[in-house]
Structure formats: structure tokens, C-alpha cells
Amino acid sequence: MRDRSIGLLLALPAIATIALLYLMPLMASATGAFATEAGFGIGNFVKTYELYTTDILYTLVIVSLSTVIIAALAVAIAGYLTLGENPAAVEVLRWLYRWPLFIPFIVVGQVLRTFLAKNGLMNNLLVAAGILTPLQTMSFLDWRGIVIAFVWKQTPFVTLLLAGAMAALDRGTIEAARNLGASRLRILFEIVVPQVRTTLFVAMVLSFVTMMSVLSVPLMISAQSPTMITADISFRINAYGDYGVANALGMISLAMTMAVAVFYLRQNLKEKAR
């Protein structure tokens, strides 16, 4: 009994830190979402619905699409790192793919802004190569630019986790399939990916949540309407001092990430039940 109370005492600083720095601000934000000038109500959510439905859907589509593209690229890269037979190519790829991990989101936004603009580096190269005429060029600084920035920045993260999980697999399971005549593509999709699907899910969920919280990329690449929730929250607070709607937007954003987290946990439970 005494041991237990000592243990509780030792955990107290950690519990207090979480309560003070995490739970309280979250609760304040949650209650703030329901605080209107007329008192406690759903006025902020009604306003949010009227003003920002497009932006919420826009955010959901951009982040979901990015997550899917990131997963596909990560599977391709990690798959090649695991199954590639050209040691030099594997080594070069292993060295290259992690670079974006060390570049901050704001820098990614800035770099891609100059690269993807109508008179940016990408279009200049395409024109110089004779693929496009100057009149055909267009700016990618809209939802496509945001997706490209997210994919560019987050693919290495998912790849890192996935390649680690793939490297930890029993090589025998790959060799047994190869031995029976499976092509590398079939081995990737029928043998390797099914065995690392939990890691892939975790990485996708973490990536989804990260992208939901990025403000710099939408601000740098496409801040006009429609834009992402993060940019809207920033705008509500900095331009209007409207914490109510900002909090409501924050709650919606939280609901979206929670939905993904619940989906992940359910998947995890199903896995364990098997």
C-alpha cells in the first residue's frame, strides 16, 4: 500500500505537467469554442460552417490525397531499398531519400514557391527544354502545390519507418517467395507490404496528423481562398482576434485527426484479436 502511494508520488510531476500544459489548454480551447458574446452556445460552429465548409473539405481532400501519395511513394522507395538488386543504386537511394527530413516545412514552402510559380524554375526548365511554350505555362501554387510540398516533406518520414520494418523482416520469407518464382513486384505487394502494414498505418496516421497542423506551407504556397484550416485559424486570430471561431476550427481539426486515430486503433485491435 505504501509502495503504491510512493509510486503515485513519483508520477505526480509528470501528471501535473500533462494536466497543466496539455489538458488545461485543450479544455480551455474546447470551452472557448462554445463561448460566444451571447453566452454558451454553438454560434461559433454555425459561423464556421457558413464561412469555412469549403476550406474544411479542401483541407481533408489535400491531406488525404497527400497521405495516399506519400504511402505509395514510401512503399516504392522502401521496397526498392529492401528488394533492389543493384547495390550501388540502393546505396545512393538510401543516402538521398532522407534529406527532406532535415528541412523545415517553412523552407520547403519557400523553395517550392519559387520552383512551382508560373515563371518559376520548373516552368523555365520545361520551356527551355521545348516541352511547353511560355503561354502554356501555369502556376502550381494552389492545392497541387500544397500536395507536392507535403509529399516532398513527409515521404522520407514514412519511408524511414517502413524501410526499418522491412529490414527487420525474416529474409527467408522473401527468399522463399523468390525461390518459388515470385517477381519482385509480387513479393513487394503479396509478401512484404502485408507483413509491415501495421507500421505503414502508423506512419500514415502520424503523417496525416502532422500535415493537419502545418501552417507555413499553405501560407507560403496558397493563402487565398480556398485554403487550409490552419491558415484560417491564424487569420481569425491575427486579423480579427476572433478566438471563438478559431477554437471551433481547432475542434473540427481535432475531430478529423481523432477520427483517423480511432480508425488506426480499431485496426490495431482487430490485428491483435487475430
Next chain:
Amino acid sequence: MAGAAFLSASDITVGYGGGTVLDRLSLKVERGEFVALLGSSGCGKTTLLRTIAGFNRPRSGQISLAGRDITTASPDRRNMAMVFQSYALWPHMSVAQNIGYGLKLRKTPREAIAARVGEIAAMLGLTGLEARKPGQLSGGQRQRVALGRALAVEPDVLLLDEPLSNLDARVRLSLRHEIRALQKRLAITAIHVTHDREEAMVMADRIVILDSGRTAQDGTPEEVYNRPRSAFVAAFMGAENVVALKGAADGERIAIAAGPHNNAAAIARNGRALTSGSFQARFRAEAASLSPVLPSAAIPSSATTGEDALELLGTVRQTSYPGGCWRHVVAVGETEVSVDAARPVEPGTSVILSVPSAALFLFDAPQDGAAAVSHAVAA
């Protein structure tokens, strides 16, 4: 290419990085033959199997199967199936999917796959487990599934990489016989890698003993057991008692000179390759007979000459009962040997050990590294 063995590896050299694992090694396997590659860990037996399977590419040499050069063919173009030590089953697939995967790759119609999977499952005693995942099976069942997966595609050659070494002793014993019976019934060509002498003896038609990347001996179980060609093979096949002798090889007779701890003996040469001088004698614990002598008689005498048997003089140090017979540790001069006997002999007793010619392995004494040879014994 001389001869037309079904599977032949000639002069293959394989290395990882700077080191050489297989050194100009050759192996021939006839159709329907069960060959065991036996050796201690690091001798290159698994490397040889993986090279035959196509997972390693030899630096030089040639591998051919049924007259076709497959040296550079990829693993999936060899029609060989491998059974792994770790089972290497696919955890996300059911037993039936594991067994049927090779057929699915060959675009076999679904009904035909189901029929073949049922047939294999029945043959391996897995009926009723088809829907289970590998995680829900015992070790023995898993290895059966791995075997079924390999057999389902009717490979030209079945490659077994220590398939039994992760199993309990009892399961291992029964699976040994099952695999052997199955191999005979299906008349399949099999190469089995193991470090377990008894396993190789029981299962194989022919045993190839490997020592640091080279073939130490290649013969039937009976040959390698009773006529080891080198001290290494003798030690590996269980003749762990070592005694140093002096003598002369002359024609069909080998005359062993009386020493401080042995009587003189005349042994029939019987094909032993020996030159006069120092010999190394090896024998198994069960090969020698042990009889107590009166203290006064324990003086070596050149008057008694053993005919077709070597007599050693020693003192019992230790007696134990491992089961079946009594085991004695007997000091013969500086060295100690193990000898089995039906009845126990008290420690301290002087004894005469008699090793019959047929169970006595004589080799020229190594110039150096004698200790290394006597310790190069696995399990």
C-alpha cells in the same frame, strides 16, 4: 563436364567480401538421391545450398541441372524449392495459401490449387488446419507447412536448410523419418544441410562432409562412419578418443611399436593410407573393450603382441552411467579417453583397453595443429 549427374556443381568458389567460403568445391547428385551436407557451423554447407538455390553467385565454377547450365540463372528459374531453418512461412497467409502460393504464381487454376493443397495437407497430416495462420501452429506443424509449400510445386530438387534444428528433440526424430519416407515415395532429389551427424546418417543415401569450404569425405553413411578418410572426418563421426602411437607401415601389415602405454600390435592395413613414423589413433567410446588387470601385470611388455587389436594401458579416472552402459574416463598416459563397458569398473583400477582393428582409425600424425584437429568436433 565429365559424367551426367542430374545436379552437378563443379569447382565452385564462393566468397563474401574478401573471404572465401567455398574453395573449388564439386558436388554431384543423382536423380532421386538424398544427399546430406554435413559439417560444423561455418564450414560452408549452407552457402553451398544457397549457391545451388541461386541466392549466391559463385565467383568461379559451374552448376548444371539435368544438363542445363544454371550457374547464373535466378533462383526462380531453377525449379528448386527450399525449406528454411526458420520455416519462413508467410504469417499473413493461411496454411492453404502458404502451400498454394507457388501454384498461384504458376497460374494454376483455382480448383487445381485447392485439390493439390488438399492432397499435400493430407500427405503431411495437416488436414483440418488449412484455414489457420502459421502463428497458430506448433513448430512441427509449421515445418510441415514449409515442406508442403516446397513440395506443392513438384520441384526438380528439394533443398533443406537445417529444417529440423529449431524443433523439439521428439518432433525432430519423427519428422526425420517422415521426410525420408516422403522423399523415397515421391522419388524426389533432395539436398539436406545439417550439423547433426545422426540426422545425416538416418536420412541420407550419401553424406558429404565439408570442412572449411572443401569436401572432407563423400560416401554412404556406412562408409564415412566406418572408413573415415581423415582425422577430421573420424572426429566428426564420433571417434573422439585420440592416442599418439609410433609404428611402421609395411605392405599389408601395420606394425605398432610398444610404447609406454600400449602393447605392440600387428594390424592389417586394410586400405589405410599411412606412412611409417608417428600415428594418430582414433576410436569411439563404444568400440573399445575394457578389462581390469592386476597391478603387477600393468607393465608394458613387448612380449605380448595384439593381433588385429590395439591394447592400451590406462587407469580409470571416473565412472558414470549415461544410460545403457557405463562410461569410463580412462587416463592413458597424458591423455584421457572415454570407454563404454557393460559393467562399471571402480576409479583407480588399472585396465587394458582393447580396440579391434575394424574400429581403429589410424592416420599419420599431423605435423602441427594436432590439438586443433582433436577439437574440431561438433555435436
